[in-house]
Amino acid sequence: MxxxxxxxxxxxxxxxxxxxxxxxxxxxxxxxxxxxxxxxxxxxxxxxxxxxxxxxxxxxxxxxxxxxxxxxxxxxxxxxxxxxxxxxxxxxxxxxxxxxxxxxxxxxxxxxxxxxxxxxxxxxxxxxxxxxxxxxxxxxxxxxxxxxxxxxxxxxxxxxxxxxxxxxxxxxxxxxxxxxxxxxxxxxxxxxxxxxxxxxxxxxxxxxxxxxxxxxxxxxxxxxxxxxxxxxxxxxxxxxxxxxxxxxxxxxxxxxxxxxxxxxxxxxxxxxxxxxxxxxxxxxxxxxxxxxxxxxxxxxxxxxxxAENAGSLLNEALLFRKLTKGIGLRGIVDLAKLRGAGMGHLVIKVKKLPPGQNKRILNAAWVCDTLAKFISVVDEDIDIRNTAQVLWALAYRCQPHRDIQIVEDAPQIQDPSTGTFGWRPSNGSKILIDATMKFDYPDVAVPAPEYMEKVKNDWAKYGLPLTTVLADVHKPLEVEVQAPTSTPIN
Ligand SMILES: Cc1cc2nc3c(=O)[nH]c(=O)nc-3n(C[C@H](O)[C@H](O)[C@H](O)COP(=O)(O)O)c2cc1C
Missing domain, CATH: 2.30.110.10 (Electron Transport, Fmn-binding Protein; Chain A)
Incomplete structure (x- = not known):
């Protein structure tokens, strides 16, 4: 049920x-x-x-x-x-x-x-x-x-x-x-x-x-x-x-x-x-x-x-649909607002795309999402819901002089840095960041996948507490509802 x-x-x-x-x-x-x-x-x-x-x-x-x-x-x-x-x-x-x-x-x-x-x-x-x-x-x-x-x-x-x-x-x-x-x-x-x-x-x-x-x-x-x-x-x-x-x-x-x-x-x-x-x-x-x-x-x-979680979850899916189905942009795998930044930082996960495509995605995204001021594209290996991973990509996969575009005269809502604060759009700007790898990169410095898999499978033997993130990997989803549904919980 x-x-x-x-x-x-x-x-x-x-x-x-x-x-x-x-x-x-x-x-x-x-x-x-x-x-x-x-x-x-x-x-x-x-x-x-x-x-x-x-x-x-x-x-x-x-x-x-x-x-x-x-x-x-x-x-x-x-x-x-x-x-x-x-x-x-x-x-x-x-x-x-x-x-x-x-x-x-x-x-x-x-x-x-x-x-x-x-x-x-x-x-x-x-x-x-x-x-x-x-x-x-x-x-x-x-x-x-x-x-x-x-x-x-x-x-x-x-x-x-x-x-x-x-x-x-x-x-x-x-x-x-x-x-x-x-x-x-x-x-x-x-x-x-x-x-x-x-x-x-x-x-x-x-x-x-x-x-x-x-x-x-x-x-x-x-x-x-x-x-x-x-x-x-x-x-x-x-x-x-x-x-x-x-x-x-x-x-x-x-x-x-x-x-x-x-x-x-x-x-x-x-x-x-x-x-x-x-x-x-x-x-x-x-x-x-x-x-x-x-x-x-x-x-x-x-x-x-x-409010940022409540307001973002479904709108992320609507934006994904608009960019992929509506505008027809290819190569977008997933997107999410970086939690903790309000609605202000949109991160888009993309496949490896021909030159110029990331720029198209970034520009389409700011037009479609007036609440985001920072818009970043990252590679497929980045967990876009993990702030640390996004920051890592921004730090090591982007050269500001080459990979950042500033869009001036763009509407911005609820942002006191424009000089006003409120729901009526004021004149702001956007920063579009291509934080994908543009060259052959060295291997990422973590244990090879076969060792990580083994540790995850054997996790119980270490007796170490699981974080929720790890628990999610291991725990089956339980959504069983107890009948009768109308019984008050207090
Ligand atoms: C916690 C929360 C509070 C909100 N409060 C307002 C509000 O007071 N006024 C408003 O216009 N939108 C508010 N919004 C945004 C609207 O819910 C959102 O723009 C929605 O799409 C409006 O739907 P509508 O286009 O059918 O009117 C709020 C969103 C959240 C998550």
Whole structure:
């Protein structure tokens, strides 16, 4: 049986050491974000974990972070595929989406709050960068709206600041899917129905930040990844459907012609974004939630952070598809954002190609990926998800005068080095690095493969602890889900 909900996934994550519980009482207004910062600052990437805060001061609900962000092992568990098959799985889901289905009822509506009962403060939505953020934020896996003209659903991840017991800011940027829906409604003097689902099947979280063309229902990609349709239920007060297994659903209307300030907010690129004066405002009509609901968030702040993993994984596959299938570039084996650099450093693994081809790939990549500022191509033997290996390639396979190209006057987002910081593109530049071997190189200075293979096979006899990276090599993927799936883990 495969994963269908956050509750299905949590025990799997715990079993793999990817989720730890905190029983001590914590304060959502400052403590949660600081605890997570300490983890990201001090624990190596392959050993990071998410945290389940069982006891949040002033709330009956627990709070969980780090579902979609801690490690690549977590991504492999969520997507139910070995780490070296994740790209293949995502590409396959793009080709074979499965539309969601509507079911009569779902646990997300076990409890319903309407009218005066609606109070966002009942739930432990934290202040992530305490002392700096403007307030408490909801960073959900799935905000749903529909195009008023076509009726096609959009599911995405946007932040919302809580500005009253029944009021939120609407975080979609002006070029985003839900904002386009809102603009159409506002032009008619009407509001836009939205539904914010928190604590969804983590696979829905992964597709939320996907830079898909507008007009595609992202939930069909989530279905494609799961190999079965996402089950939806009709909302109580707005004309939308939401994942039936969500933990909490906030139904509301983005009001026409109403704007208010939002922020500051500690962004995933690593710096504070100032107050945005003109955010649309959402009025909440209803909140529904499961019994023993689990509240979920996602930590942005300075990289390394959860948001860069959550935001990169699926977009890497989309970029791969764009460069290979869309533009038709040959020789690209794989690509990934270098974790810890936010979205700013893209590494592309290439086959040995005729002269000039690497330059074509590098130039196409910066045009297609406006978030990356450093773009490097490396040889097939480099593990592009291992920062040390990428740095080694940059150090010894590249001569700056010959292998580096600077592109001037290129749009750059969220980069204070341009002189401004925010989501609107400012004038920046890109650095394109060909870090592939251009000559016959000496053998790499490691034991020959036959000796390494032997040691790996006999590892147990040394009695030495395995790092997660090594464990991944040896451990079969376990994604068995215990029935019944709806049993709360607390
Ligand atoms: C943790 C996280 C938070 C995000 N917050 C926002 C946000 O507040 N506003 C926004 O426009 N995009 C945000 N994004 C990026 C969008 O999710 C992404 O651009 C997505 O493709 C938008 O989908 P759409 O094109 O269907 O609107 C966020 C991404 C992540 C991973």
């Amino acid at each position: 495969s994963i269908e909900s956050l509750r299905d996934y949590l025990p799997i994550a715990e079993k793999h050491g990817l989720m730890k519980r905190v029983t001590a009482e914590v304060d959502k207004d400052w403590e949660i974000g600081a605890v997570i910062r300490e983890i990201y600052d001090n624990i190596t990437p392959e050993n990071r974990y998410g945290v389940y805060f069982e006891n949040v001061k002033g709330s009956q609900f627990p709070f969980v972070v780090g579902i979609v962000g801690p490690t690549r092992e977590a991504a492999s568990l969520v997507l139910e595929a070995p780490q070296d098959k994740l790209m293949e799985k995502m590409l396959n889901a793009f080709e074979h989406p499965i539309d969601p289905v509507i079911v009569a009822e779902g646990p997300c509506q076990e409890n319903v709050l309407t009218g005066d009962q609606v109070d966002l403060h009942l739930f432990p939505f934290p202040t992530y960068s305490a002392g700096r953020d403007g307030g408490n934020y909801i960073i959900p896996g799935c905000i749903i709206s529909k195009d008023p003209e076509t009726g096609i659903r959009n599911s995405a991840v946007y932040r919302s600041q809580i500005i009253g017991k029944n009021k939120l800011t609407f975080g979609a940027g002006r070029v985003k899917g839900a904002y386009a829906h809102y603009a159409k409604q506002e032009a008619k003097g009407e509001g836009l129905d939205i539904a914010i689902s928190i604590g969804v099947d983590p696979v829905i979280w992964f597709v939320g930040p996907g830079l898909f063309e507008h007009g595609l229902d992202e939930l069909s990609i989530a279905g494609g990844l799961r190999g079965k349709p996402v089950e939806l239920v009709k909302c109580k007060t707005v004309d939308l459907e939401v994942p039936a297994n969500a933990e909490i659903v906030i139904e509301g209307v983005v009001l026409p012609k109403e704007r208010g300030p939002e922020g500051p907010f500690g962004e995933a690129a690593g710096y504070m974004e100032g107050v945005l004066p003109d955010r649309p405002v959402v009025e909440i009509k209803c909140i529904t939630y499961r019994n023993n609901a689990i509240c979920q968030g996602n930590v942005a702040q300075k990289p390394p952070n959860e």
